[in-house]
Amino acid sequence: MNRIQRALSGVAAVAICAAMSGTANAQPTEVIHWWTSKAESAGIKVIADAFNQGGGEWKDEAVAGSSAAKTAAINRIVGGNAPDVAQFSMGADINNLVESGLLANLDAVAAAGNWSKIVPASVMSAISRDGHVYAVPVQLQATNFLFASKAALDKVGATMPKTWDEFFATGDKLRAAGIVPYAQAGDRDVWFMNTFGAVLASVGGAEGWKQFTGPKGAEYVRSDAFKPVAEILAKLPKYADSGVSGRQWNVTNQMILKGEAGFFIMGGWAIGEIVASGKKPGEDVLCSIGPNNAPAVVNGDVWAMPAKGGNLTEAQKKIAELTTSVEVQTKFTTAMGSLPIRSGVDASGYNACAAAGASAIEKGNSVSALMIPFSPEKVGAIGAEMKVLWAKADAKPEDYVKALAGVLEKY
Amino acid sequence: MLPAWIIVIGVFIGAMIWTFVISMTNSRLIPIYKFNFFDQYVRLMGNDGWLVSVGNLVVFGVLFIAICLVLGFLMAIMMDQKIRGESLFRTIFLYPYAMSFVVTGLVWQWVLNPTFGIQATVRGWGFDTFVFDWIVRPDRAIFVLVLAAVWQGSGLVMAILLAGLRGVDEDLWKATKVDGIAKWRVYTSIVLPIIAPMAATATVLLSVAVVKAYDLVVALTGGGPGNATEVPAKFVMENLFERQNVALANAGAIMMLAAVVIVATPIYYARRSMAQKAAG
Numbered sequence: 001m002n003r004i005q006r007a008l009s010g011v012a013a014v015a016i017c018a019a020m021s022g023t024a025n026a027q028p029t030e031v032i033h034w035w036t037s038k039a040e041s042a043g044i045k046v047i048a049d050a051f052n053q054g055g056g057e058w059k060d061e062a063v064a065g066s067s068a069a070k071t072a073a074i075n076r077i078v079g080g081n082a083p084d085v086a087q088f089s090m091g092a093d094i095n096n097l098v099e100s101g102l103l104a105n106l107d108a109v110a111a112a113g114n115w116s117k118i119v120p121a122s123v124m125s126a127i128s129r130d131g132h133v134y135a136v137p138v139q140l141q142a143t144n145f146l147f148a149s150k151a152a153l154d155k156v157g158a159t160m161p162k163t164w165d166e167f168f169a170t171g172d173k174l175r176a177a178g179i180v181p182y183a184q185a186g187d188r189d190v191w192f193m194n195t196f197g198a199v200l201a202s203v204g205g206a207e208g209w210k211q212f213t214g215p216k217g218a219e220y221v222r223s224d225a226f227k228p229v230a231e232i233l234a235k236l237p238k239y240a241d242s243g244v245s246g247r248q249w250n251v252t253n254q255m256i257l258k259g260e261a262g263f264f265i266m267g268g269w270a271i272g273e274i275v276a277s278g279k280k281p282g283e284d285v286l287c288s289i290g291p292n293n294a295p296a297v298v299n300g301d302v303w304a305m306p307a308k309g310g311n312l313t314e315a316q317k318k319i320a321e322l323t324t325s326v327e328v329q330t331k332f333t334t335a336m337g338s339l340p341i342r343s344g345v346d347a348s349g350y351n352a353c354a355a356a357g358a359s360a361i362e363k364g365n366s367v368s369a370l371m372i373p374f375s376p377e378k379v380g381a382i383g384a385e386m387k388v389l390w391a392k393a394d395a396k397p398e399d400y401v402k403a404l405a406g407v408l409e410k411y
Numbered sequence: 412m413l414p415a416w417i418i419v420i421g422v423f424i425g426a427m428i429w430t431f432v433i434s435m436t437n438s439r440l441i442p443i444y445k446f447n448f449f450d451q452y453v454r455l456m457g458n459d460g461w462l463v464s465v466g467n468l469v470v471f472g473v474l475f476i477a478i479c480l481v482l483g484f485l486m487a488i489m490m491d492q493k494i495r496g497e498s499l500f501r502t503i504f505l506y507p508y509a510m511s512f513v514v515t516g517l518v519w520q521w522v523l524n525p526t527f528g529i530q531a532t533v534r535g536w537g538f539d540t541f542v543f544d545w546i547v548r549p550d551r552a553i554f555v556l557v558l559a560a561v562w563q564g565s566g567l568v569m570a571i572l573l574a575g576l577r578g579v580d581e582d583l584w585k586a587t588k589v590d591g592i593a594k595w596r597v598y599t600s601i602v603l604p605i606i607a608p609m610a611a612t613a614t615v616l617l618s619v620a621v622v623k624a625y626d627l628v629v630a631l632t633g634g635g636p637g638n639a640t641e642v643p644a645k646f647v648m649e650n651l652f653e654r655q656n657v658a659l660a661n662a663g664a665i666m667m668l669a670a671v672v673i674v675a676t677p678i679y680y681a682r683r684s685m686a687q688k689a690a691g
Contacts, residue, residue, distance in 0.1 A: 096440035243526030391637030
């Protein structure tokens with residue numbers, strides 16, 4: 001198949017070259033991505049502007065929605081009409097493309113940019129396969145922020161909890177005051193997976209995380225060390241309202257902004273929404289990473305550079321260099337409300353919540369989100385199990401242990 | 412006719428065959444032609460998610476088709492009474508069918524959400540014990556799906572059956588009037604058999620809608636609570652685009668196609684024999 005594909009793409013390339021002869025140098029650089037919201041467009045414009053100023057011609061091909069954008073990119077790569085750059089999620093997302101030899105090797109750019117020194121080790125391993133670099137890290141996000149409505153907490157005289165016991169004690173007070181203690185988003189499986197990740201990181205810490213994602217994950221889940229995680233998972237739904245099922249994350253976020261709910265676990269992308277509503281992160285909406293300064297659970301986005309005639313093209317090389325430069329990273333992450341993929345970025349423009357995430361990563365207090373080591377199938381299965389258990393009113397901690405151990409063994 | 416045949420063979424049948432071929436491989440993100448034959452089908456049959464979604468679809472399909480046919484028939488009879496403002500009613504009944512479920516499903520979801528929908532509103536009026544939370548109850552959510560689907564689909568059934576009713580010979584009515592037969596008897600024993608081919612058409616359309624049910628579920632419940640409203644089409648889409656499991660998704664798609672064929676073929680032949688009987 002590979003040979004046929006290469007032959008086909010070869011034919012296509014010849015055809016395109018024939019059609020383009022004479023204007024061969026003026027070919028624009030096509031970039032497929034899914035950054036379409038206001039803050040996101042501002043972010044992508046930073047990279048595009050920097051590229052255009054360097055003499056390039058950026059052709060923006062935004063596709064709304066991550067799965068639609070990925071599908072568009074994959075169809076074009078497989079069809080032999082690959083874009084120059086395509087956005088993917090950090091981690092197992094690109095495995096299949098790398099295995100099929102469809103992505104360009106970025107070792108030279110990484111070595112020249114000294115990535116092994118400036119990029120966190122966990123990120124380096126997420127973009128490398130068999131010791132070779134195959135993706136350009138673009139941004140990071142902490143996925144396990146615990147947000148709290150200041151107004152709601154003030155009403156019951158509580159402060160940001162430091163432990164899960166305090167969290168549940170405050171939850172009881174909030175409920176007595178007629179406020180929903182904990183808001184959970186429920187329209188997609190991934191939100192339940194996200195909440196699970198936050199609990200696991202805060203209770204198990206980096207060590208527990210390593211065991212869970214390691215080869216003996218199922219054993220760890222069945223051990224006593226995992227028990228508190230399962231107990232909190234079983235307890236959390238009882239502190240949520242009945243409207244979880246089908247509710248989008250941004251609607252759920254509104255509950256915090258309006259003070260209708262006390263707590264909310266969500267990734268850093270919620271910060272943009274908080275700012276957009278005129279509230280101040282860190283003042284109107286409090287935030288911490290887990291209730292007990294848990295390691296930040298980090299995922300991110302990468303540029304995949306489809307191989308064009310074996311080598312990295314000049315334009316691809318240029319975008320890789322620009323994206324990882326201090327200047328672009330500073331402006332880009334400030335606009336996006338996300339976290340930089342490298343050290344040396346000025347965090348003074350960050351709001352309080354984003355700064356907390358950045359400092360956790362800087363201190364090395366972070367772990368890779370489950371979608372980085374796990375296949376999409378496995379991550380999806382965890383989310384599906386968590387969603388089913390959430391809706392089961394009488395789910396016991398043992399049920400969580402059984403479901404999670406089952407997924408880890410099966411996939 | 413040649414261009415039409417090229418399109419039919421190239422696009423429809425070609426795509427179907429390709430789907431089947433890929434379901435025989437172990438492709439994950441991109442098509443890879445390493446064959447493992449029926450492995451994906453074995454995996455599918457052992458997959459709890461798939462089995463649950465098929466079970467949900469059977470409940471949904473039976474209720475949806477039955478209620479739609481009954482309701483559509485009743486509405487068609489009502490419209491057939493030469494009522495005033497018929498075209499207005501027809502438009503109103505057909506209107507839901509013209510709307511996208513992605514839009515209306517979202518509105519339905521908000522209306523039914525207990526924290527800010529009907530339940531919250533009625534409680535706001537002082538009825539503190541009022542409960543209407545089917546959409547978040549795992550044992551009831553499937554009925555919410557049926558409700559929304561019937562709301563959309565019954566208008567179409569009405570339109571098709573009304574066309575059938577209009578085709579019934581006026582003399583038949585006069586004859587039954589002379590014989591003094593009750594009106595409901597005429598409808599059930601005489602008119603219904605006459606418009607049976609129409610009803611069969613409506614059933615086929617509804618069955619296809621059942622098997623394809625996806626947008627409604629995504630917009631209304633997202634498959635939840637838990638997996639109470641998961642359906643095969645959603646399983647296929649998820650494995651295709653989110654879980655990087657192209658071969659398994661295609662195996663699911665082929666199973667859905669098989670289901671449509673199994674349901675539609677007997678109806679098709681029944682219809683044909685009925686038509687032949689009517690003609691002969």
